[in-house]
Amino acid sequence: MSLKVYTALAARLRVLTDPALRDRGEGPIPHVVMIAMMAAAAITIGGLILAVGEDWVDLIPDAMP
Secondary structure, eight states, X not given: OHHHXXXXXXXXXXXXXXXXXXXXXXXXXXXXXXXXXXXXXXXXXXXXXHHHHHHHHHTSOSSOO
16 A cells, blocks of 8 residues: 555655656746736725725714813
8 A cells, every 4th residue: 555655655756856847837927927916906005095094083082072
């Protein structure tokens, strides 16, 4: 049983570390663009939340009637 697991694991590790198969898929540039867009969206949403919060706090009266 352990020999089968070891053999399967060794075969999978060999496939993952094979230089011919290692560089598959798209490059890192689309991921960088996606992360930059997500960061810009997060900053925009944070700014909107801050502006709404400040406007809401400004509605609170300064003195008690």
